[in-house]
Amino acid sequence: MYIKKKYRLILALADKEFTIPNSFQKFINENKKLHNLIIKSKGGNCYCTCCGNKFIAKTKVDCKIKCPNCKQKLLVKTNRLKEYTFKDNLQLLDKVNNTLILRTFELRTYYDGNILKSNVTEFMRTIIEDEETHDYTTNQLINKMGNMYVSHNTTFTHWRARSKWAYRDVYGIVCPSNLKRLFKNTEFKYSQLDKYVLRAGYIDFVECLRLARYHSFEMLIKMKLYNLASDADKFTKGSNFQEIFGVSKTFLPFMVKNNINFEQLKVLRLLKKEDINLINKLIGYSDLEKLSKYVNLEVAYYKVLSKNKYYTRDYLDYLDMCRLLQYDLKDKKILYPENLMKEHDKLVKLIKLVENEQNDKLIKIRLEKLNKTIYQNNKYIIYPAPSVASMQQEANSQKNCLLTYCKRYALGESDIYFLRSLENIDKSLVTVEIQNSKVVQARSKFNEPINKEQEKFLNTWTKKVLERVSLENA
Numbered sequence: 258m259y260i261k262k263k264y265r266l267i268l269a270l271a272d273k274e275f276t277i278p279n280s281f282q283k284f285i286n287e288n289k290k291l292h293n294l295i296i297k298s299k300g301g302n303c304y305c306t307c308c309g310n311k312f313i314a315k316t317k318v319d320c321k322i323k324c325p326n327c328k329q330k331l332l333v334k335t336n337r338l339k340e341y342t343f344k345d346n347l348q349l350l351d352k353v354n355n356t357l358i359l360r361t362f363e364l365r366t367y368y369d370g371n372i373l374k375s376n377v378t379e380f381m382r383t384i385i386e387d388e389e390t391h392d393y394t395t396n397q398l399i400n401k402m403g404n405m406y407v408s409h410n411t412t413f414t415h416w417r418a419r420s421k422w423a424y425r426d427v428y429g430i431v432c433p434s435n436l437k438r439l440f441k442n443t444e445f446k447y448s449q450l451d452k453y454v455l456r457a458g459y460i461d462f463v464e465c466l467r468l469a470r471y472h473s474f475e476m477l478i479k480m481k482l483y484n485l486a487s488d489a490d491k492f493t494k495g496s497n498f499q500e501i502f503g504v505s506k507t508f509l510p511f512m513v514k515n516n517i518n519f520e521q522l523k524v525l526r527l528l529k530k531e532d533i534n535l536i537n538k539l540i541g542y543s544d545l546e547k548l549s550k551y552v553n554l555e556v557a558y559y560k561v562l563s564k565n566k567y568y569t570r571d572y573l574d575y576l577d578m579c580r581l582l583q584y585d586l587k588d589k590k591i592l593y594p595e596n597l598m599k600e601h602d603k604l605v606k607l608i609k610l611v612e613n614e615q616n617d618k619l620i621k622i623r624l625e626k627l628n629k630t631i632y633q634n635n636k637y638i639i640y641p642a643p644s645v646a647s648m649q650q651e652a653n654s655q656k657n658c659l660l661t662y663c664k665r666y667a668l669g670e671s672d673i674y675f676l677r678s679l680e681n682i683d684k685s686l687v688t689v690e691i692q693n694s695k696v697v698q699a700r701s702k703f704n705e706p707i708n709k710e711q712e713k714f715l716n717t718w719t720k721k722v723l724e725r726v727s728l729e730n731a
């Protein structure tokens with residue numbers, strides 16, 4: 258892909274001027290130490306590839322243990338291991354002509370069952386402008402069936418722009434030692450980014466720069482709330498601790514001690530308790546804020562929520578129904594039911610019953626007027642639905658969704674009629690919905706259309722009765 262002249266010049270200048278500073282070489286060596294294994298053979302005999310120390314330990318394969326000699330915490334592998342590869346992206350911020358460039362190296366260590374061999378290859382440079390970044394990769398970055406890998410045996414020949422489909426996805430461990438010097442006369446002067454980078458491990462450095470532009474970033478680092486600095490853009494409002502963090506300042510030592518992250522803070526705001534285990538358990542539950550208005554989250558967790566992660570919505574439903582039914586919401590037995598789903602389903606039925614009862618009362622009042630519209634000829638009769646129960650029956654035998662109309666019917670938003678044959682008056686035949694003296698729906702079983710004769714009957718009825726009744730009322 259074509260590289261704009263401006264960036265081509267910057268890349269060329271960087272090629273001429275960039276070196277590997279001693280501080281970065283040290284940084285590489287530190288990371289290289291982590292690319293070692295504890296090789297375990299029979300009887301728990303362990304060998305540290307980092308320092309050559311031999312010792313005996315009972316640790317399992319694929320766990321990490323500390324070598325008692327060099328104190329490195331390393332991965333344990335069996336001595337039958339044929340090969341193993343470590344890969345890490347190490348990043349160094351650099352500068353040419355006042356332009357910041359993030360250099361990305363791959364540190365790759367290959368273990369062939371005998372010795373370890375490491376290579377470092379710089380494969381990407383990211384030119385950082387105010388709001389924009391441009392990634393350029395070397396010819397050593399190879400695309401094999403959609404998988405990108407760095408070929409350490411290939412010699413560098415040229416830079417190329419990263420193709421469009423490759424979005425910014427290169428995370429790395431950034432070398433902290435030169436950041437302070439580089440940021441000297443820049444907007445990041447006070448950002449404390451070096452302190453953040455030192456503790457952060459793998460990061461998207463470009464994203465960090467975006468966050469470091471917020472004043473809150475510096476504030477959070479100074480407070481030693483490093484994880485919260487990763488969400489610095491969420492702490493831009495408020496003038497005191499309570500307003501900024503949503504919790505009282507007395508929680509600060511706890512927040513620092515646990516280096517809490519934003520998800521943990523959100524739970525702490527509701528829980529208001531210094532219990533990091535409980536906080537971690539509550540992360541991921543939905544509707545915690547709404548629940549906290551009804552219940553004590555700690556009790557709710559141990560008595561209800563811990564039993565099933567996906568109960569929160571039902572729990573909230575249950576509590577809403579309790580309120581609707583005016584249950585005593587101070588009663589612990591009601592707030593924290595032993596068997597939530599059983600109680601939940603009970604209340605659903607109860608509410609339905611109460612609703613039906615209310616609807617029935619309203620329908621009865623409406624019938625006083627609607628009964629005046631009952632009409633029949635020698636074959637058919639039409640009359641208003643007399644009750645919720647009758648609508649339930651009609652819905653069952655007609656296989657339609659009439660039940661959802663109960664409330665509307667009760668409130669007078671539409672009128673429901675049953676058209677039946679005089680020969681078999683108990684049997685459902687046609688269900689009719691009326692609005693403003695007009696038929697809006699007339700359906701046979703399974704929502705089939707009605708026949709000509711029934712249609713004619715309905716026409717006569719609307720003209721002779723419905724329109725007249727409504728005129729009288731008007």
Ligand SMILES: [Zn+2]
Pocket residue numbers: 305306307308309310324325326327328329
């Ligand atoms: Zn060692």
